Amino acid sequence: MSFQLPHLADGGRLDAWDRLRRPVWLFDPVSCRGVYANVAALALWGAADLDELLARDFSKLSPAVRTRTERLRTATAEGREVEEHWTFYPNGSPVTVQAVISTVALADGREVLLFEAAAVEVEAEERRAVEALRHSSGPVGLFDGEGKSLFANPAAFAAYGLDAGFVTRFANPEDGETVLANAMQGQATGALFQMRTGPGSRWHHIDCRPLQDPVTGAISVLLNERDVTDRVEAEAARAAAEQKAAMAEARQRFLTEMSHELRTPLNAVLGFSALLSEAGLTPMQRDHAGRIHAAGERLATVVEQMIGLSQHDDWTGGVEPAAEREPGLADAGAPMTDEDEGRAMRVLYVDDNDSNRALISALLAMQGIVCETADDGAQGLAAASRGDWDVILMDIQMPVMDGVEAARRIRLLTDEASAVPIIAVTANTLDDQLAAYADVGMNDCVGKPVKAPELLTKLFEWASTPWREAWREAEQAAA
Numbered sequence: 001m002s003f004q005l006p007h008l009a010d011g012g013r014l015d016a017w018d019r020l021r022r023p024v025w026l027f028d029p030v031s032c033r034g035v036y037a038n039v040a041a042l043a044l045w046g047a048a049d050l051d052e053l054l055a056r057d058f059s060k061l062s063p064a065v066r067t068r069t070e071r072l073r074t075a076t077a078e079g080r081e082v083e084e085h086w087t088f089y090p091n092g093s094p095v096t097v098q099a100v101i102s103t104v105a106l107a108d109g110r111e112v113l114l115f116e117a118a119a120v121e122v123e124a125e126e127r128r129a130v131e132a133l134r135h136s137s138g139p140v141g142l143f144d145g146e147g148k149s150l151f152a153n154p155a156a157f158a159a160y161g162l163d164a165g166f167v168t169r170f171a172n173p174e175d176g177e178t179v180l181a182n183a184m185q186g187q188a189t190g191a192l193f194q195m196r197t198g199p200g201s202r203w204h205h206i207d208c209r210p211l212q213d214p215v216t217g218a219i220s221v222l223l224n225e226r227d228v229t230d231r232v233e234a235e236a237a238r239a240a241a242e243q244k245a246a247m248a249e250a251r252q253r254f255l256t257e258m259s260h261e262l263r264t265p266l267n268a269v270l271g272f273s274a275l276l277s278e279a280g281l282t283p284m285q286r287d288h289a290g291r292i293h294a295a296g297e298r299l300a301t302v303v304e305q306m307i308g309l310s311q312h313d314d315w316t317g318g319v320e321p322a323a324e325r326e327p328g329l330a331d332a333g334a335p336m337t338d339e340d341e342g343r344a345m346r347v348l349y350v351d352d353n354d355s356n357r358a359l360i361s362a363l364l365a366m367q368g369i370v371c372e373t374a375d376d377g378a379q380g381l382a383a384a385s386r387g388d389w390d391v392i393l394m395d396i397q398m399p400v401m402d403g404v405e406a407a408r409r410i411r412l413l414t415d416e417a418s419a420v421p422i423i424a425v426t427a428n429t430l431d432d433q434l435a436a437y438a439d440v441g442m443n444d445c446v447g448k449p450v451k452a453p454e455l456l457t458k459l460f461e462w463a464s465t466p467w468r469e470a471w472r473e474a475e476q477a478a479a
Contacts, residue, residue, distance in 0.1 A: 005107045007037065023097070025119040028110060029069050032059040035112050044097070044117065046090040064135040065155035072113055074162045076103040085120065087127060096122050139204075139225040142211070143168075147180050150220060157344050159197040159225075166221065171196045183210045183221040192228070203232040219414065252430070266300050266449040269293075271359035274452060278366075300449050343465050345369045348387060350380030350406065351395035351425070356448075360393065360425070363452055369459070377401030389420050390463040394442065396426040396433075404440050411441040419471040421462035425450060 008014065012461050014036045017024045023044040032160040034054045034071055037045065047053035061069070075082050080102070087096045097117035104114045122130075133140060139156035143149055147166030160169055170176035179189045188209040195204045204225040205262035206390050213220040273293035277286055357373045364371040372387070374380040377394075378401040384392055392410070396403035407422050424437045424445040434445055443462060 006108060006110075008104060008106060023115075024169050025115050026104070026112045027058075027115065029073055029114045030110075032061065033057065035106070035110075038238075040113075041117070044090065044095060045088070046093070055257055062135065062153040067158045068134065069113075071152075071154065071157040072101050073103065073111075076101060076113070079103075084115075085122065085130065086115075087131060094127070096120055096127055138227070139223075141223045142213070143180075143221045143223065144213075145219060145221070147221075156225075159195075159199075159202075164222065169195050169197075169223075171201055178206050178207070180221060183208050184219060186210055192232070195225070198239070202227055203229045206211060218394060252432075265355075268353075268355035268359055270300065271363065271447045271452070272295065272355075275359070275362055275366075344458070345390045346388060347371045347391050347393060347459065348374065348380065348383055348389045349393040349425075350374045350377065350383075350398070350403065351393075352376050352398040353395070356395070356425075360450070360455075363450075363455070364459075367456060370467075377403055377406030381406050381409050384420065385413055385415075385416050387417070389417070391459055392420050392422045393425045393459075395423050396424060396428050396437070404436060407437070407442050408440040416471055419467050420469060421465065423458055423462060425455070 006014065014026070017036075017038045020038055021040055023038065023041035025041040025045075026035035028032075028035050034056065037047070037050060037053050042048075042050065042053060045053055047056075072082060082101045084099065084101075085096060086099045087094050089095070096119075098120040099118075100116045102114045107110050133153050135154055137155055139159045140153045141149060141156045141164075142151040143166045149165060152160070152164070156164075165272050166180050167173050167176035167226060170179075175193055179193075182189055188207070190205070190207050192203060192205050195202050205228050206226075207224040211220050211222040212218070270293060273289050277293065278291040278295055281289065299343050327345075345368075347364060347369055349357060351357050351360070351373065352375055357375075360369060361371045361373060372383065374383045376398045380392070380394065380403075381401065384406075394403040394407055403426065407424075410420070410422065411418055421444070422442045424442050425448065426433075426445065427448040429447045437445060444458055446458060
């Protein structure tokens with residue numbers, strides 16, 4: 001024998017076991033190699049001698065066998081013995097034994113497993129059932145009526161450790177107590193529970209039912225578990241994403257409505273107070289009108305800041321404002337043609353609010369601009385198709401037809417009216433809303449409350465563009 005037998009820590013010699021008829025061998029669970037085998041064990045393993053057996057590499061064990069071996073190390077660590085069936089496969093042939101396993105210490109400091117085996121006859125169906133259970137990926141355990149562990153497959157040991165009780169497996173012990181009590185009363189339970197495993201909290205779908213113990217005949221409890229944590233977390237993530245999207249949509253609707261409902265009356269307050277200040281008022285009346293205008297401007301500033309903060313938080317996208325995009329026509333600063341200089345500018349203003357229409361009409365009239373109005377998008381579309389307009393001012397939130405749809409249909413007209421510059425005049429000025437206006441062909445936007453200098457500047461800029469010439473040239477090129 002070329003192999004030098006180790007000694008036991010207590011000084012005993014291993015070769016003393018050679019006289020035993022029962023197979024006895026030592027296995028090192030760390031290196032996954034044999035340490036010693038008596039003659040009977042060599043016969044069981046189909047090895048010609050000890051050198052041949054110890055040269056075999058058992059490191060390619062299945063996960064279930066590795067877990068089972070680790071359980072044996074834990075169960076026998078303090079001098080206890082474990083007795084159970086094992087099926088080994090020497091040279092590929094199955095051998096089932098009843099083994100008594102314990103831990104012994106070697107003189108070199110290693111702790112190894114001592115197997116004392118006796119051949120046992122087990123029905124083929126039973127052997128296969130046991131092996132299938134041991135290699136099952138889901139935890140399976142059998143418990144007595146008080147919840148004490150009677151059996152745990154390797155997957156259960158990997159999840160909960162040695163001798164884990166029934167109730168302590170549940171993250172909420174009251175759940176475990178209820179399920180155990182129901183089983184002892186003959187009721188099966190199939191449900192999702194959060195379990196307290198070694199790696200951490202996991203979601204398991206359990207199947208728990210009463211079972212008569214084939215050893216004692218007493219009622220026991222079979223617990224079969226399936227880890228569904230990934231599915232539960234995926235569903236939770238999906239639900240959270242849907243909730244976040246719904247909240248974002250609700251927030252967007254709120255911002256849109258708040259923007260419209262606050263800016264629209266402010267538009268009338270600021271506009272008419274400015275007009276009053278220019279009228280023939282007494283000094284006291286002019287002071288009162290100025291105070292109204294100043295208060296309206298302060299309120300408008302607060303509204304703009306509030307909407308601006310809400311618009312640029314994590315709930316809204318960073319869409320480039322339409323007003324910052326290229327107009328798509330000639331430069332806004334180009335002069336008016338000789339043909340246009342001889343007549344007043346003609347503007348169509350579409351808005352469903354009476355005060356807004358009166359305010360803008362009065363403001364434009366003071367500048368010598370002809371302004372006609374329409375009450376909704378449908379009327380605005382009809383007026384645009386039959387009139388000769390230099391610019392169209394378009395509100396957005398209107399009944400019958402909104403401003404976006406009206407602008408889209410104007411751009412589909414077949415004559416010169418399809419190219420009229422369209423300026424959105426609206427309280428709805430969030431980034432994605434401005435982008436939507438540009439997408440249907442609107443050229444610019446003025447926010448409400450309307451500031452007269454801004455509105456007039458953009459009106460003159462867009463009316464001065466040679467958009468008619470550009471349209472005619474495009475028509476000739478297409479002909």
